[in-house]
Amino acid sequence: MSDKPSESDVQKRPPNNNLIFAGVILLIIIIAAAFVLLKPSGAPETVMQVEEPIKEQPVMELKPENDPVVGAPSVKPEKPEELAVPTQRPDVEPESEVVPLPTLNDSDPVVVAKLDEYLGDAAMSLVLNDDVIRRGVVFIDNLAKGKVAKKHTPVVKLEEGFSVNEGDILTIDPNSYERYTPYVKVLTSMSAAQAVRLYEEYKPLINSAYTEIGYGDDEFTQTLEDAIDLLLDTPEPKGSLPLLRDSVTYQYAFSEWEQLPAAQKQLLRMGPENMKKVKAALRNIKAQLESN
Numbered sequence: 556m557s558d559k560p561s562e563s564d565v566q567k568r569p570p571n572n573n574l575i576f577a578g579v580i581l582l583i584i585i586i587a588a589a590f591v592l593l594k595p596s597g598a599p600e601t602v603m604q605v606e607e608p609i610k611e612q613p614v615m616e617l618k619p620e621n622d623p624v625v626g627a628p629s630v631k632p633e634k635p636e637e638l639a640v641p642t643q644r645p646d647v648e649p650e651s652e653v654v655p656l657p658t659l660n661d662s663d664p665v666v667v668a669k670l671d672e673y674l675g676d677a678a679m680s681l682v683l684n685d686d687v688i689r690r691g692v693v694f695i696d697n698l699a700k701g702k703v704a705k706k707h708t709p710v711v712k713l714e715e716g717f718s719v720n721e722g723d724i725l726t727i728d729p730n731s732y733e734r735y736t737p738y739v740k741v742l743t744s745m746s747a748a749q750a751v752r753l754y755e756e757y758k759p760l761i762n763s764a765y766t767e768i769g770y771g772d773d774e775f776t777q778t779l780e781d782a783i784d785l786l787l788d789t790p791e792p793k794g795s796l797p798l799l800r801d802s803v804t805y806q807y808a809f810s811e812w813e814q815l816p817a818a819q820k821q822l823l824r825m826g827p828e829n830m831k832k833v834k835a836a837l838r839n840i841k842a843q844l845e846s847n
Contacts, residue, residue, distance in 0.1 A: 659763050663687055678741045681710045692764040692775060699781035701816025717824075719798060719805065726795040732826025739829045742836050751843035776844065782818075783841050787834055789819040791827060 657665055666687040671679045683690065690709040697704035718728040754761070758775070765775040790812075797808040807813040812823070822830060 656757065656760055659688065659760050659767075662760055674741065677737065681738075683709055683711060688760055689764045689767070692761060693768060695775075695782045696765070696768065696778050698818050699778045699785060701785060701818050703817045703821060720795075725798040725800065725805070725808075727798065727824070727826075729826065731824075732829055735825040735829050739825070739832050742833060747836070747839035747843045751840060754844075780841060780844055783837050783844075785816065785818060786822055787837055787841070789815070789822045789830070789834075791830065792823070796823070 656662075663685060667679075667682075667684045670682060670687070674682075687709065690707050693707040694704050694709055697707070717731050720726045720728050761775050765773065765778070792812075796812055798805045799808045807820075812820070815823075822833070825833070
């Protein structure tokens with residue numbers, strides 16, 4: 556662990572660890588939602604295409620033909636049949652095929668706009684709005700190796716403090732777990748099926764960012780699954796874990812916990828209940844990835 560105690564030795568407010576864990580949780584948000592970002596909004600085009608045939612229906616060509624009673628019946632049945640065809644317009648697919656993805660360098664405005672629409676202001680206040688896809692890819696790539704890429708975290712620094720319970724044995728104050736609850740709520744409110752479907756649809760930009768960091772033509776999906784597996788493998792303690800104060804930092808007292816990868820130790824810091832919810836969401840996402 557890397558927690559700094561305050562001057563009173565009771566409160567610790569380590570900006571780096573807050574930032575790191577927020578990144579771990581936002582990793583999951585990015586897995587579940589950030590790849591929705593590039594979905595083109597084809598609504599305006601759909602509306603325009605529907606209005607055109609409707610305007611043609613009442614064209615005054617039918618009315619003159621109503622005068623000759625003989626011609627009227629033959630014309631009227633044919634026109635309504637043609638109008639039934641445009642009614643099959645829930646074809647969003649052609650529009651998404653027509654609208655090309657932006658380049659990776661130009662993707663931020665689309666990404667930020669869609670992320671804001673999908674997650675809302677509460678989550679967006681935690682997300683950095685530059686190089687969103689690149690940050691997510693680099694962060695998850697490191698996470699799959701058990702590391703936390705502080706310089707590439709996709710979120711801003713959290714200000715909430717970390718606190719410990721003083722006594723015969725130092726332990727994490729359970730109140731510290733509450734600061735992670737908003738992240739968990741965002742995560743558990745997402746549809747894994749929708750997220751993975753859209754992730755598969757918009758993988759080109761993700762794989763492009765992955766290629767930039769030296770992986771050639773490899774796909775990002777395996778790295779994503781490795782990151783999820785690493786978090787799922789985080790052991791769950793039966794009770795409070797004792798801490799040791801090492802100069803200006805805190806460490807787990809038992810080596811089996813202190814020697815865990817940095818990513819898993821940060822997941823532990825959210826508390827047992829929050830961690831269970833995160834793991835449940837991760838299992839759903841993993842199942843969707845494997846079924847595709």
